[in-house]
Amino acid sequence: MLSKSPAIDETTPAAELDIDVVLHRFDELTGTLYEIVTDxxxxALARRQLTIRNFEARLRWTHGDAFDALDLLQLCCEEVAQALFTNVDNAPDSRGRAKNELLYRLLTRACLTTSEIHAQLRTGHPLGARARWRTLHEIHVVLLVQPLTDPRSSLSPSPIHRRPHKRSALLA
Structure with missing residues (x-):
């Protein structure tokens, strides 16, 4: 039935197109495309999964314990954020509560970003992981600039973070 109708191609003017013929041709092509994709x-899925597994193996071989360190970083962020969350209401003044809430939000953002980096590396998207790593670095810089409320707190940074870097001390 379709062979008796005029051929449809990119040069056929819109005024000459019969809508029934176009819809029938579209249904034929859609059905064919669906069959090709499902076949x-x-x-394709098996090839993609193999590629991802090989990529993970190459990353583990190249970077060794970096994935474990990334998991550890995420765990530390979660623990400190949980401690801050429980201490938000225990701050003596509203400024302390605001600072705790800010730090809590930054650390939860760091947890999320670390998880995204991990997922992007495992699925073979190193450029996306690098972009998310820059975001994690920006969060880290903000956390270092923003001092914690109480220096005696178990949440305060270690003395290493408060001490200037050796090179910057030499330049000063």
């Missing part, structure tokens, strides 16, 4: 999908 090829299992093989």
């Amino acid at each position: 090829r999908a299992p093989r």
Whole structure:
């Protein structure tokens, strides 16, 4: 039935197109495309999963314990954020509460960013992971600039973070 109708291509003027012929042709092509995709999908998915597994293996071989360190970083951020969350209402003044809330939000953002980095590296997106790593670095810089409320607190940074870097001490 379709062979008796005029051919449809990119040079056919819009005024000459019969809507029924166009819809029938569209249905034929859509059905064919659907069959092609469903036939090829299992093989394509298997190839993609193999690529991802190989990528993970190469990353682990290249970077060794970096994934474990990334997991540890996420765990530390979660623990400190949880401690801040429990101490938000215990701050003596509103400024302390605001600072605790700010630090809590920054640390939860760091947890989320670390998780995104991990996921992007495991799925083979190193450029996206690098961009998220820059975001994590920016969060780290803000956390270092923003001192914690009580220096005696168990949440305050270690003395290493309060001490100037050796090189900057030499330049001063």
